[in-house]
Amino acid sequence: MEKKIALLGMGTVGSGVLNILKENKDLLLNSTDELLTITHILVSDLNKTRTVDLSGIQVTDNIEDIKNAEIDLVVEVMGGLQDTKTHLLYFLEQGIPVVSANKDMLAEYIDELEHTALNNKTTILYEGAVAGGIPIIHSLTHSLNANRISKVMGILNGTTNFMLTQMADKGLEYEDVLKIAQDMGYAEADPSADVLGLDAARKTLLLARLAFKKRFKMSDLDVIGIDKVDKIDIVHGKKANMTLKLLGVVEDKSSSYHLSVAPIFVDNTHQLSNVKNEKNAVFVEGNAIGQAMFYGPGAGSYETASAVVSDMINTFNLSSKKTILPEEFGEVDQSKEQSDYYFRFSDSIESVKEVLKDYEYKLIDETDKVFIVKSISSKVYEDIQEELQVKASYQVIGAGQDGVAGTN
Amino acid sequence: MEKKIALLGMGTVGSGVLNILKENKDLLLNSTDELLTITHILVSDLNKTRTVDLSGIQVTDNIEDIKNAEIDLVVEVMGGLQDTKTHLLYFLEQGIPVVSANKDMLAEYIDELEHTALNNKTTILYEGAVAGGIPIIHSLTHSLNANRISKVMGILNGTTNFMLTQMADKGLEYEDVLKIAQDMGYAEADPSADVLGLDAARKTLLLARLAFKKRFKMSDLDVIGIDKVDKIDIVHGKKANMTLKLLGVVEDKSSSYHLSVAPIFVDNTHQLSNVKNEKNAVFVEGNAIGQAMFYGPGAGSYETASAVVSDMINTFNLSSKKTILPEEFGEVDQSKEQSDYYFRFSDSIESVKEVLKDYEYKLIDETDKVFIVKSISSKVYEDIQEELQVKASYQVIGAGQDGVAGTN
Numbered sequence: 127m128e129k130k131i132a133l134l135g136m137g138t139v140g141s142g143v144l145n146i147l148k149e150n151k152d153l154l155l156n157s158t159d160e161l162l163t164i165t166h167i168l169v170s171d172l173n174k175t176r177t178v179d180l181s182g183i184q185v186t187d188n189i190e191d192i193k194n195a196e197i198d199l200v201v202e203v204m205g206g207l208q209d210t211k212t213h214l215l216y217f218l219e220q221g222i223p224v225v226s227a228n229k230d231m232l233a234e235y236i237d238e239l240e241h242t243a244l245n246n247k248t249t250i251l252y253e254g255a256v257a258g259g260i261p262i263i264h265s266l267t268h269s270l271n272a273n274r275i276s277k278v279m280g281i282l283n284g285t286t287n288f289m290l291t292q293m294a295d296k297g298l299e300y301e302d303v304l305k306i307a308q309d310m311g312y313a314e315a316d317p318s319a320d321v322l323g324l325d326a327a328r329k330t331l332l333l334a335r336l337a338f339k340k341r342f343k344m345s346d347l348d349v350i351g352i353d354k355v356d357k358i359d360i361v362h363g364k365k366a367n368m369t370l371k372l373l374g375v376v377e378d379k380s381s382s383y384h385l386s387v388a389p390i391f392v393d394n395t396h397q398l399s400n401v402k403n404e405k406n407a408v409f410v411e412g413n414a415i416g417q418a419m420f421y422g423p424g425a426g427s428y429e430t431a432s433a434v435v436s437d438m439i440n441t442f443n444l445s446s447k448k449t450i451l452p453e454e455f456g457e458v459d460q461s462k463e464q465s466d467y468y469f470r471f472s473d474s475i476e477s478v479k480e481v482l483k484d485y486e487y488k489l490i491d492e493t494d495k496v497f498i499v500k501s502i503s504s505k506v507y508e509d510i511q512e513e514l515q516v517k518a519s520y521q522v523i524g525a526g527q528d529g530v531a532g533t534n
Numbered sequence: 535m536e537k538k539i540a541l542l543g544m545g546t547v548g549s550g551v552l553n554i555l556k557e558n559k560d561l562l563l564n565s566t567d568e569l570l571t572i573t574h575i576l577v578s579d580l581n582k583t584r585t586v587d588l589s590g591i592q593v594t595d596n597i598e599d600i601k602n603a604e605i606d607l608v609v610e611v612m613g614g615l616q617d618t619k620t621h622l623l624y625f626l627e628q629g630i631p632v633v634s635a636n637k638d639m640l641a642e643y644i645d646e647l648e649h650t651a652l653n654n655k656t657t658i659l660y661e662g663a664v665a666g667g668i669p670i671i672h673s674l675t676h677s678l679n680a681n682r683i684s685k686v687m688g689i690l691n692g693t694t695n696f697m698l699t700q701m702a703d704k705g706l707e708y709e710d711v712l713k714i715a716q717d718m719g720y721a722e723a724d725p726s727a728d729v730l731g732l733d734a735a736r737k738t739l740l741l742a743r744l745a746f747k748k749r750f751k752m753s754d755l756d757v758i759g760i761d762k763v764d765k766i767d768i769v770h771g772k773k774a775n776m777t778l779k780l781l782g783v784v785e786d787k788s789s790s791y792h793l794s795v796a797p798i799f800v801d802n803t804h805q806l807s808n809v810k811n812e813k814n815a816v817f818v819e820g821n822a823i824g825q826a827m828f829y830g831p832g833a834g835s836y837e838t839a840s841a842v843v844s845d846m847i848n849t850f851n852l853s854s855k856k857t858i859l860p861e862e863f864g865e866v867d868q869s870k871e872q873s874d875y876y877f878r879f880s881d882s883i884e885s886v887k888e889v890l891k892d893y894e895y896k897l898i899d900e901t902d903k904v905f906i907v908k909s910i911s912s913k914v915y916e917d918i919q920e921e922l923q924v925k926a927s928y929q930v931i932g933a934g935q936d937g938v939a940g941t942n
Contacts, residue, residue, distance in 0.1 A: 142822075146680055146822050149682075149821065150680065150681070150682055150821070150822070153682055154680070156747075156858065157679055157856065157858055158855075158856055159855075159856050253677070259822070259823040259824070259826060260826060261673055261677030261678070264673075264676065264677045265669055265672075265673065265677070268672065268676070268844070268848060268852060269661070269669030269672045269673070269841075269844055270669065270840070270844070271565055271844050271847050271848075272554055272558065272562070272839070272840050272841075272842075272843035272844045272846075272847065273558070273840055274557075274558055274561055339564075339565075397808065397829055400805065400808050412840065413557065413558070413836070414550075414554050414558070414667070414836045414837065414839060414840035414843065415667040415830060415831060415836075415837055415840040415841075416667070416830070416831050416834070416836070416837055417830065417831070418667060418668060418828070418829060418830030418831070419827075419828075419829040419830065420826070420827075420828055420829075421805060421826060421827040421828075421829065422823060422824070422825065422826030422827065423823060423824050423825070423826070426824070428821070428822045428823075428824070429822065429823055429824055431680070431822060432678070432680050432681055432820065432822035432823040433677075433680075433823075434680075435680030435822065436676070436677055436678070436679050436680045438680075439679050439680065440676060440679075442855065443854055443855045443856055444676060444852060444853070444854055444855070445852070445853050445855070446851055446852055447566075447567075447850065447851045447852070447853070448565065448566055448567050448851055450564065450565055
């Protein structure tokens with residue numbers, strides 16, 4: 127049967143969707159019995175030259191043309207916030223299913239959209255919104271569903287992971303690597319959403335919601351970007367067998383939840399340490415599976431479209447008897463658990479040692495006064511910040527803690 | 535609603551299933567609206583002392599008791615081949631869904647079982663049969679379904695991965711590490727199925743079938759175990775920044791398929807190289823997603839039960855409108871693509887160099903006459919084996935080939 131699909135947006139991901147539908151047409155038809163046909167495309171500029179063949183498709187810059195058409199599915203890859211949400215609500219209210227990869231919008235409106243979908247006996251799927259092609263949304267929903275999830279930790283932004291990898295591997299400074307990322311098209315002219323950690327934060331919020339079945343607000347997250355990262359700390363980290371990664375972390379601390387995005391030093395025996403450049407990975411901890419990790423492309427035209435097209439197939443081919451939507455807001459507590467911390471101080475080495483004398487620590491570099499202080503609480507972490515002049519500090523996720531193969 | 539479930543088998547995985555159903559009862563009930571209740575358990579020895587609470591459950595050693603009972607689902611974790619299959623066929627013929635983690639049986643009878651399920655409008659799910667808790671079966675079926683899969687490559691046997699890791703990290707000989715694995719309960723008294731690569735081969739076959747939607751026979755696989763692996767090669771590999779891994783590999787070579795299990799040297803920049811001890815990982819290549827990897831526990835009571843219980847939930851909660859069963863057998867061609875190879879020779883270094891003079895090679899060790907020969911065909915590989923005395927040889931999966939982050 128033919129399914130008539132409206133594609134809202136014709137950027138990188140939109141083109142990928144069109145290309146996959148074309149290149150894998152036989153395979154998709156074979157596996158679904160549905161002929162997934164793009165009948166309408168919404169674009170912002172009708173005069174733009176397109177490299178993709180659009181014959182037979184009604185291309186419009188007016189959403190009303192699509193609202194008035196007979197459509198079986200809406201695929202939203204155009205970005206935008208409130209207006210986009212309003213359009214999608216309209217379709218859901220008509221009982222038309224939606225697939226979206228718009229993480230900015232979803233982080234804000236996912237609850238409203240999913241409720242509207244459920245009330246109108248239809249669905250909204252969004253695998254492409256988090257970690258590109260990696261099927262983490264579907265896996266949390268349908269494959270790790272026997273687990274009480276205690277932690278999700280991910281490299282969720284390819285741009286910043288590319289930048290941190292280049293700083294580590296090539297010894298480049300932040301400004302130089304930002305320029306390279308911009309030249310290569312990984313970073314926008316205004317890179318704030320990436321480098322300040324906001325993009326990762328939105329994906330982190332979506333993961334927390336699925337993992338814990340609670341609602342969260344963006345303001346629930348502690349967000350630190352990579353814009354203050356100094357090459358020197360990456361170099362010292364390397365000496366201590368650690369790699370700096372921008373991690374979205376969500377944890378169930380039994381009575382409350384911890385949600386954050388921050389650059390964190392990861393021990394080189396940890397699976398996440400080896401996730402390089404624009405790749406993404408999501409590490410999950412559950413009470414049945416223990417620890418698992420999903421690795422793959424965090425962005426890209428075909429790569430993200432792999433997730434979007436999968437959602438399109440599953441919209442027609444897979445149905446859940448029960449959908450649970452989180453109703454309550456999760457209680458958030460930002461205080462961190464006991465952890466190791468990396469510090470670079472500007473005080474004299476003697477005064478640092480004097481303050482740290484009650485704690486277990488390892489001196490990494492005498493000249494730059496770099497220390498790793500072991501197993502300290504949030505309180506002690508703050509005390510140290512007060513008593514000494516800290517030039518840089520990062521949490522350290524240690525060997526043998528997570529991601530390290532069980533035995534030995 | 536209560537779902538009455540018969541558990542066939544009460545070993546490691548069976549106990550895990552019971553424990554998860556108990557410990558995550560509220561969570562499971564909440565996410566499915568179904569009360570998953572084990573009403574019957576089939577055991578081989580009624581007199582064995584059990585550590586799990588079995589009150590309210592009918593424990594029997596007679597399958598007829600279960601055939602005569604009113605059952606909504608059969609979960610098979612007891613092992614066995616033809617008899618087990620016969621029982622499962624019986625249930626499927628009654629329209630009763632089945633979940634199985636019995637890879638030995640499934641590798642042989644999956645086609646027959648799935649056809650019977652389909653003909654009787656029911657399902658057989660088997661996530662627990664491949665790579666323990668890692669949701670690779672579900673992901674290939676429902677998350678990577680927009681992709682034409684070209685390659686699947688996995689560390690699918692925890693016992694041999696544990697052994698190879700210990701040989702590499704502790705410099706132990708094969709015999710010593712086998713004994714350790716047996717003492718730790720990782721390896722059976724008769725370790726053949728693991729060390730000869732048969733267990734990995736069965737899982738490899740199941741993955742090939744899903745990836746390529748073709749049928750395969752066990753005889754289609756080239757299988758080499760780890761029983762001939764010498765510590766010395768692992769040591770030399772280490773010097774060349776490579777790690778020896780027992781890999782199940784299936785490849786679509788457009789006109790035919792290649793299926794094999796063999797110890798292969800993996801470059802240390804490859805994601806698979808860092809999968810240690812009893813952990814498993816599956817690396818997938820598709821024409822949309824590019825490359826992705828799924829990492830997690832390959833065995834274990836709770837870990838495998840994570841997959842089994844997920845299948846139990848999905849049996850009731852998730853339905854596919856279309857199920858495609860492979861009908862045709864895939865044509866298999868065992869000749870390998872051009873690749874790098876590791877060799878250790880017993881001939882004089884001069885005669886080795888004379889034979890290798892037309893090829894690009896790297897001398898790894900002069901004394902032990904260890905070479906890596908670059909990009910040679912199967913034909914050249916065999917020629918070298920004929921002209922020289924080869925003490926050991928392994929395929930090498932190189933840096934920049936797979937699993938290495940794109941850019942750079």
